[in-house]
Amino acid sequence: MYLFNSLLFSKNHEPKGKVKTFKSKIAYGYIWVCLDDNPRIEIPFIDEAFQESYSLVHEFHEIWQVNPFRVMENELDMAHPSFVHTATFGDQGSLIPDYLQVWEVENGIEVKAQLGVKNCQAQTKQTNISETTRLITAKWYMPLVCKLRIDYPNGISHIIVNMHTPINDKQSLMNQFILRNDLTNFKSVIDLDRKITLEDKYVLEACHNFDFPLDIKEEEHMYTDRPGILIRKKLRQLMEGQ
Numbered sequence: 301m302y303l304f305n306s307l308l309f310s311k312n313h314e315p316k317g318k319v320k321t322f323k324s325k326i327a328y329g330y331i332w333v334c335l336d337d338n339p340r341i342e343i344p345f346i347d348e349a350f351q352e353s354y355s356l357v358h359e360f361h362e363i364w365q366v367n368p369f370r371v372m373e374n375e376l377d378m379a380h381p382s383f384v385h386t387a388t389f390g391d392q393g394s395l396i397p398d399y400l401q402v403w404e405v406e407n408g409i410e411v412k413a414q415l416g417v418k419n420c421q422a423q424t425k426q427t428n429i430s431e432t433t434r435l436i437t438a439k440w441y442m443p444l445v446c447k448l449r450i451d452y453p454n455g456i457s458h459i460i461v462n463m464h465t466p467i468n469d470k471q472s473l474m475n476q477f478i479l480r481n482d483l484t485n486f487k488s489v490i491d492l493d494r495k496i497t498l499e500d501k502y503v504l505e506a507c508h509n510f511d512f513p514l515d516i517k518e519e520e521h522m523y524t525d526r527p528g529i530l531i532r533k534k535l536r537q538l539m540e541g542q
């Protein structure tokens with residue numbers, strides 16, 4: 301302790317140097333750091349993480365060569381499973397969702413959709429269903445957290461929470477955990493999510509588009525891009541507010 305004090309303080313107890321500190325909190329097994337003086341938006345509250353019937357399982361922590369807003373947009377794009385997830389659950393007979401509702405909430409957007417899916421063998425084993433409709437409730441928490449809740453008819457809920465940390469203009473750190481309300485073999489769940497996530501990564505990284513234009517006229521959009529359009533609107537408002 302004496303040595304430590306002598307390194308940091310002079311004999312008259314004046315500090316010899318200082319270390320910049322940041323406000324931080326621990327949530328869901330991660331350290332969340334605020335680089336500004338105060339956070340503008342609170343850490344997302346994921347209610348199932350506080351319910352005893354759910355288990356929290358950490359899945360992935362890796363660098364992606366992608367603009368992280370493209371990942372958020374992709375998560376809420378209900379048209380992409382039928383052509384991106386062809387080896388896992390995408391159903392080319394269900395190109396668009398049966399219904400899609402999107403609305404703004406404070407600091408984010410919410411999405412409700414019903415989508416026809418075809419489960420691969422691994423997923424059929426987990427859910428006892430080969431062909432089904434998937435009820436999806438999703439929320440985007442500004443700026444870079446997305447929660448996807450999938451409810452199956454057999455009562456299983458699979459909740460995916462995806463968080464991206466920008467590293468530079470071309471890379472971001474992808475973190476993902478899940479919440480499950482069944483005591484299943486989590487290794488098989490993680491193995492399947494690995495395949496699904498790699499399908500997304502493959503397509504997103506192949507786009508080589510590291511920009512994310514907030515002006516919707518700069519890219520073509522269709523009916524199922526409504527979540528992406530609202531993401532852009534909320535980000536524009538955030539920037540104008542600054």
Ligand SMILES: [Fe+2]
Pocket residue numbers: 374375380381384385496500
């Ligand atoms: Fe996907």
